[in-house]
Amino acid sequence: MTTKTLDVKGMSCGHCKMTVEGALKKLDGVSAAQVNLEEGKVDVTFDESKVTVDKMKEVIEDQGYDVEV
Structure with missing residues (x-):
């Protein structure tokens, strides 16, 4: 197992948190x-x-957020 930290722009509330975590x-x-x-x-x-x-980045971006790796 590997752990990576992604920078995600545009998250501001609990709903954002649930959406990104759920998609991943x-x-x-x-x-x-x-x-x-x-x-x-x-x-x-x-x-x-x-x-x-790249796949993780894609699913986060599909939710409407910008990702920087």
Whole structure:
């Protein structure tokens, strides 16, 4: 398992937190996702053999947020 921190712009409330965490946790290979609203970051624990950072970035952007890796 690998843990990576993604910078996510545009998150401002509890709904944002639930949306981003929920989208990531639906991906096969993601075991944990923890949003820090104050810092605009998401810590994701995942299996690199099952999911890529690009795929995680894509699902977050599909929710309407900007991601910087």
